[in-house]
Amino acid sequence: MVRLTTHDPRPTTQTAQATLEITLALISVLLLLLGSLKLFLWVNQRLVQRHQDYENSRVSAGTSFSETQVDETAYPELNIFGK
Amino acid sequence: MMLTYLRQTTSLNNLRSKRSSGQIATLLILAMVVVLVMILVTVNLGQLSLTATTLSNAADSASLLLASQLATKSRVFWETLGGTTRKETTEGWGTWDWVELVVMVVIAVVMTLLCNICSHGFWALVVSATLAAANKLYQFSVAQDMRAEAFTAIAKSLSGLPERWGIREGVVFLALTQTVADPRKMADTNDSDGNGNTTEKVPVFQDWYYRRVIALKEVLSPLAGEINNFINGPLTSFSDFATKQYTQYQVPFETWDDGGYTTVYTTATGPFYTAPESGGQDGNVIELVKAIEIPVPDIVSVLQVFAGLATSLKAQNYSDRLLESWESWIKWFYNDDVDTDYYDTLKTNLVADLDNLKAAIESKRTQLAQCNYQWQSCITDYDGLPQCTSCTPPICPEYAYKTESTNSPCQDGSFGTIDTDLDDEFAAAQASIDALLVGIEGFRNSILTFYNYMNDLLASISMSTSGGLNPVTYSWPDALCADDSDCHSISVDVSHFELAWIESGDECTERSLGMMGLIGGGMCTERKYWLELKDYTDNGDNTRVKITRADQPDAAKTGVGALGSFNPFGKGEITKVSKAAYSYNYVNIVGKE
Numbered sequence: 301m302v303r304l305t306t307h308d309p310r311p312t313t314q315t316a317q318a319t320l321e322i323t324l325a326l327i328s329v330l331l332l333l334l335g336s337l338k339l340f341l342w343v344n345q346r347l348v349q350r351h352q353d354y355e356n357s358r359v360s361a362g363t364s365f366s367e368t369q370v371d372e373t374a375y376p377e378l379n380i381f382g383k
Numbered sequence: 384m385m386l387t388y389l390r391q392t393t394s395l396n397n398l399r400s401k402r403s404s405g406q407i408a409t410l411l412i413l414a415m416v417v418v419l420v421m422i423l424v425t426v427n428l429g430q431l432s433l434t435a436t437t438l439s440n441a442a443d444s445a446s447l448l449l450a451s452q453l454a455t456k457s458r459v460f461w462e463t464l465g466g467t468t469r470k471e472t473t474e475g476w477g478t479w480d481w482v483e484l485v486v487m488v489v490i491a492v493v494m495t496l497l498c499n500i501c502s503h504g505f506w507a508l509v510v511s512a513t514l515a516a517a518n519k520l521y522q523f524s525v526a527q528d529m530r531a532e533a534f535t536a537i538a539k540s541l542s543g544l545p546e547r548w549g550i551r552e553g554v555v556f557l558a559l560t561q562t563v564a565d566p567r568k569m570a571d572t573n574d575s576d577g578n579g580n581t582t583e584k585v586p587v588f589q590d591w592y593y594r595r596v597i598a599l600k601e602v603l604s605p606l607a608g609e610i611n612n613f614i615n616g617p618l619t620s621f622s623d624f625a626t627k628q629y630t631q632y633q634v635p636f637e638t639w640d641d642g643g644y645t646t647v648y649t650t651a652t653g654p655f656y657t658a659p660e661s662g663g664q665d666g667n668v669i670e671l672v673k674a675i676e677i678p679v680p681d682i683v684s685v686l687q688v689f690a691g692l693a694t695s696l697k698a699q700n701y702s703d704r705l706l707e708s709w710e711s712w713i714k715w716f717y718n719d720d721v722d723t724d725y726y727d728t729l730k731t732n733l734v735a736d737l738d739n740l741k742a743a744i745e746s747k748r749t750q751l752a753q754c755n756y757q758w759q760s761c762i763t764d765y766d767g768l769p770q771c772t773s774c775t776p777p778i779c780p781e782y783a784y785k786t787e788s789t790n791s792p793c794q795d796g797s798f799g800t801i802d803t804d805l806d807d808e809f810a811a812a813q814a815s816i817d818a819l820l821v822g823i824e825g826f827r828n829s830i831l832t833f834y835n836y837m838n839d840l841l842a843s844i845s846m847s848t849s850g851g852l853n854p855v856t857y858s859w860p861d862a863l864c865a866d867d868s869d870c871h872s873i874s875v876d877v878s879h880f881e882l883a884w885i886e887s888g889d890e891c892t893e894r895s896l897g898m899m900g901l902i903g904g905g906m907c908t909e910r911k912y913w914l915e916l917k918d919y920t921d922n923g924d925n926t927r928v929k930i931t932r933a934d935q936p937d938a939a940k941t942g943v944g945a946l947g948s949f950n951p952f953g954k955g956e957i958t959k960v961s962k963a964a965y966s967y968n969y970v971n972i973v974g975k976e
Contacts, residue, residue: 325407329414336414340421344428351432355439355975362443362963362972 335380342378349375435957438930441561442961443972445928449554449880450963450970453926457883457919461967464885468916468967529560533576533589540596548603551877555855556592558875558930563588565859565871588857595849602840607706609836614696614705617829622693624822625686629655654815655682666811672740674801674808675747675792680736682819689725689826709837709852717834726830729823737816737823748809754793754800756785853877854929863936870935878927881918883967888913916967923962923973931958 353370360368464470537556541549571585575593626632633648654668664670672679696705696712705712718724722731760783761771774783787803794800799809841852850856854876858869893909933956962974 322407325410329410333414333417336418336421340425343425347425347428347432351435354436358439358443358961358975359972362447362961364969364971 338380339378342376345376431957434932435959437562438932438957438959439961439975441558442928442930442959443975444561445554445558445875445877445930446923446926446961446963447970447972448557449550449877449928450921450923450926450965452550452553453880453882453921454965454967454970457916457965457967460883460885460916461919464914464916468919469913470915471911471913529586529589530576532578533585536575536577537589537592537596539577540593543600544596545603547880547882548599550880550882551853552596552599554877554928555875558928559588559592559855559857559873562873562930562932563857563859565857566861567859587859591850591857595855598849603706606709606837606840609833609840610705610709613829613833614693617826617833618696619693621822621826621829622689622691626653626690627651628653628686628819629657629683631656654812654819655686657683665806665808666815668740668812668815671744671801671808671812675744675751677743677747680740682733682736682740685728685733706852709841713834713837716830726827729827734820734823737820741813741816744809744812748794748799751792751794751799752790754788754795754798755790756805757787757789758783759786760784865937868937870937872933874931874933876929876931878925878929880925881921883919884917886915886917888915920966921964923964926965927960927962927974929958929960931956 350370357368357370461468538553541552541556543549544552565586565588567587568584569587569590570581571583571590572581573590573593574581575585575590631650631652634651635646635648637644638647639645652664652667654666656667657669669679714724716724717726722728757773758776758779759771759773760780761769764770774780776783785805787805788800789803791803792799792801794809797810798807800806801808854874856872856874858872860867860869861871864870889910889912891909892911958976960974960976961972964971964973
């Protein structure tokens, strides 16, 4: 029977410590990425919707009695950790 | 040492290693790359949105400025007419009504004159104030680098242009100052802001626009004059000439009558007039080709195009409308790029057809039978009257002569006839065709002369140096452009618009009974005079501003940077259109694209 693992000169406690740290770090980085992705999508959706609203308001804004207001409550909310 | 440590820490090999140090740092760096990409995309989208918004704002404010100026002029005339668009009066009015009408007319004329020269004051004020306001509102453009005195100086400079061009250029200037993002500066050697300081640094755009207005002033008047000359000169002459080729028309001539000259008219027939089968006029080409049975070429339909051309161009306000659209309609006449302009088609179609027709006529003539003639000899009798008798050669006296041909159509040497008289219809027809060819060649030369003259004049206001007449384009370089190229440009296109004006007229509304009690034959007993406001409103179709931003950066330089290859809109163009409706009592934006 041949062992496929290489020899690790470190004590077992140190190896476990590294595994624990890398696990926590992976989770943190993953959360960071997910949060960034959510933020990225939210910012860009808002940019697009605001621009669309602006374009749609051009004609009414150029009239004498315009009362058009942009409804910001219709924009997507920022939910980093989900609803 | 430090670099080695950094390389070891950030190396991807750390992820495969059992060593504990550096693994988290590597993961974080990988995560940062992803986050940076997302930031770049967000920045690009924001930049795109900002550019589009800037263009939209500029288009909207420009169309509103245009409509506002036109509405103001409409309002002035509307007030002049007493708050109505049509003012009427009849002869039955009292003295004070007449005075009122006369005063109205005088005021209207004065207001018209004032508005024509108002560019020296009122419009300059309007444009200057608008531009100053725009300067404060929009800071993402050259406007932020231009001082207020520069706006005032340019507004004053615009006032020297003809009214329509002053309004148009004010709109163009407003649109450009809001959208051009050229950061370059230069010494104000031309003193474009009129403050006397020629060493200060001013935006390159400011100097460019100052020089554009000067070029416009120098070129507009000769351009309009040359268009006027061409339409009323060569085009009208050729149009009349072409019409006379295929119609019957009246020719005046003077005759002596009762001790004085009287002008009388006689009917002349063009050589391509579709003549009756017989009894036509010598030199009529259509009659000749029918008689000798060769195909009749379609010359007339081509000539008809030119017959209507001068009329249709004259129907427009050619001194102005035709000037601003010169670059499009001149292509009907002359276009280097295609062979379908009049200059080429006249040569390739009409001249070629006429040359072929001449050859076909001559060829057919030589194939005709030798003419047989009727001969006669005449002597004078004792009463001094001629006594003529027919004879047949060779049994004819020496003084006998030919009277008619008996086997027409026929030929004899260079002679040819299609009827019995001894007139040479072939030579006359060839002369008619030659005259048409000379006329066509003369007109073609006039087209070329006109085109070259206009191009020489327009060179001073060309697209590359001064932005062109309409649309107006300003280009500038930056670090992303290829060497020595202006890869960013803003183009402003202002539609043709009408200026309000007052039309005056009169009509008879009541007549006395004429002789024998017949209605309509008598004197006009009541006449209605009216003043009517024209072109005082528009639904936006003619008050339209289109702004296009085009970016064509060098491909080799766009691989990096926030606005580089990550930006799908980094290369291409964005166009925004705004239409504003107006009348004497409102101005509204009514459409956008």
